[in-house]
Structure formats: structure tokens, C-alpha cells
Amino acid sequence: MTTIDAPPRDERFYLDDLRIGQRFTSSTHVVDEAQIMAFARQFDPQPFHLDQEAAKDTLFEGLAASGWHTAAITMRLLVDSGLPLAGGILGAGGEIAWPQPTRPGDALQVESEVLEITPSRSRPDRGLAVVRCLTRNQRNEVVQSLTAKLIVPRRIST
Amino acid sequence: MTTIDAPPRDERFYLDDLRIGQRFTSSTHVVDEAQIMAFARQFDPQPFHLDQEAAKDTLFEGLAASGWHTAAITMRLLVDSGLPLAGGILGAGGEIAWPQPTRPGDALQVESEVLEITPSRSRPDRGLAVVRCLTRNQRNEVVQSLTAKLIVPRRIST
Numbered sequence: 435m436t437t438i439d440a441p442p443r444d445e446r447f448y449l450d451d452l453r454i455g456q457r458f459t460s461s462t463h464v465v466d467e468a469q470i471m472a473f474a475r476q477f478d479p480q481p482f483h484l485d486q487e488a489a490k491d492t493l494f495e496g497l498a499a500s501g502w503h504t505a506a507i508t509m510r511l512l513v514d515s516g517l518p519l520a521g522g523i524l525g526a527g528g529e530i531a532w533p534q535p536t537r538p539g540d541a542l543q544v545e546s547e548v549l550e551i552t553p554s555r556s557r558p559d560r561g562l563a564v565v566r567c568l569t570r571n572q573r574n575e576v577v578q579s580l581t582a583k584l585i586v587p588r589r590i591s592t
Numbered sequence: 593m594t595t596i597d598a599p600p601r602d603e604r605f606y607l608d609d610l611r612i613g614q615r616f617t618s619s620t621h622v623v624d625e626a627q628i629m630a631f632a633r634q635f636d637p638q639p640f641h642l643d644q645e646a647a648k649d650t651l652f653e654g655l656a657a658s659g660w661h662t663a664a665i666t667m668r669l670l671v672d673s674g675l676p677l678a679g680g681i682l683g684a685g686g687e688i689a690w691p692q693p694t695r696p697g698d699a700l701q702v703e704s705e706v707l708e709i710t711p712s713r714s715r716p717d718r719g720l721a722v723v724r725c726l727t728r729n730q731r732n733e734v735v736q737s738l739t740a741k742l743i744v745p746r747r748i749s750t
Contacts, residue, residue, distance in 0.1 A: 492679075493682060532684065
């Protein structure tokens, strides 16, 4: 993928800076057939992710990216530009869905929205943010919905 | 990863063959530092996934695999040996959690358990299975819990 400089440290958000409803938008990444097949060969070697012809007779009706590839591209977009959190993007887990497959040529972009902010009771240096990250293609269709629980550092009070 | 032959077609399970509580166990994959860093460089370039030294001062207290790398390895183990479903492993989504990080040298294995089986009302050729896939390391610690909604074909009645 194209390397994009991460936002400088002083433009990064601590838990204290986040607001419910706040949105962040990533840059765009174009997925091609070679990327789809390379990921699939390594991690998800099934016909509908590996072979244009074989994929035609499957539920996908054509080559589609592994859902885990869409998830990995989403993560890269979040790290590079989509979610400038001070401690990085530290996920404890979440809910994931792939309403549409990612296809060769798709231009993916992630929009994230802060849903919940919960300071830790036991650890004053951090808290939990729930962020919904929608990955859309160039037709504005959602190819992945991820509601992630993220560990976010707090500003150290002086 | 080591290539493992997928189970032959006639040993694969249709929705009609699945039973609640049924379990499947995958083969094992050993993750090394080079794999962790290669995945991170491509999809999750954060210090705690890229650099042994830099990772020491983070929440992970040492190099750890990206959660999405653990997810991708889990998928490979399921495809190769862990979940012999007739139509392949077609996930609509699910819940994912990473209770422990994956570390260099970890030997990962996936145990899957069928939780729910729901034939489709509108499509007699398929149904939905909910399967919990626990990925464990060699110390039997769960590094990933995935509760996946899978689309599984039915046997064609004659």
C-alpha cells in the first residue's frame, strides 16, 4: 500500500479529547486483483478469493477479497490516516460484518464515529472508546462494519 | 505457512450434517517474529507490532502480532484443516476478541464448536451456522475468540 505519514504526535487524540459523535475519515486505498489473490494465497486460499473463473460458480459470483483482507486494509487505513489516537490503535475486540464483498478495483475508505467513551476506574491513565468504523467502496456501499473496543490513553494530569 | 491439503470433498460437512456442540480441531501454526513484522509492515505498522525494542515501552510490553494477523492465521488454519464445510468457509461476520496477544514463537491451534444451526426459510439450498472458534497458544491461553456467522450449503434433496 502507499505509505502515508501518520499524523504528528501533537495532533493525536487522547481519551479526554474524544467526543461522542465525533467522526474521522481515512484516505483511500484501491484494491486490485493481485492484492486479493496474494492475501488469499497466504491466509484464505479458497476458490472465490483465488481464481476469477472458479469464483463465478460460487456464492460470490466473481472474485472477491477475503473478509480478513478487507479488515486488514481497513486497519492500515485507520493507522495511516483514519484514527489519530495518541497511543495508537489498540483493539480489544469488537463486532465485524461484511455486508458486501470487496471486488478488484474497489477504492476503500473508512469513516469512524465515536459511540462510547468510558474512563477506566482502576487505571487513571487510560479508558475504553467504542468506535464504529464503516469501510465503503467507491459506490458508497459498506463492505465492512466494525464496532471496535479501543484502549485509549488519557492525558496525564499535572 | 505450511501447505496442508484440505479435506477431500466427501468428508466435508453440509448444514444437515452439523450438530450443536460438534467440535473441530485444526492443525498448528507456529508464528515467528519475521511473520509478525511482515504482516505489520503491510497492514498494521505500529511500533508494538514492528520493533522488539520499541514494543517494550508499550501496553504490550514486547513484540506482539496484530490482532488482524491472529485473525488471518486463524482463517488459514480453519481453511486448511479446522472446519471442513462443503461450501468453504463463508463468513457474514461475527464477534471477535483478543484476550491475550500472539507472541513470537507461539504455536496456534483453533478449536471450533457449533453453537447454532438455522436453515434458511427463503433459500432451501443453504442455512446459517454460528460457530465459536477459539485460537489458543501452546500454553492453552486463548489469543482469539471468534463467534462467526457462516453460510453453509444444504444437501440437495433428491
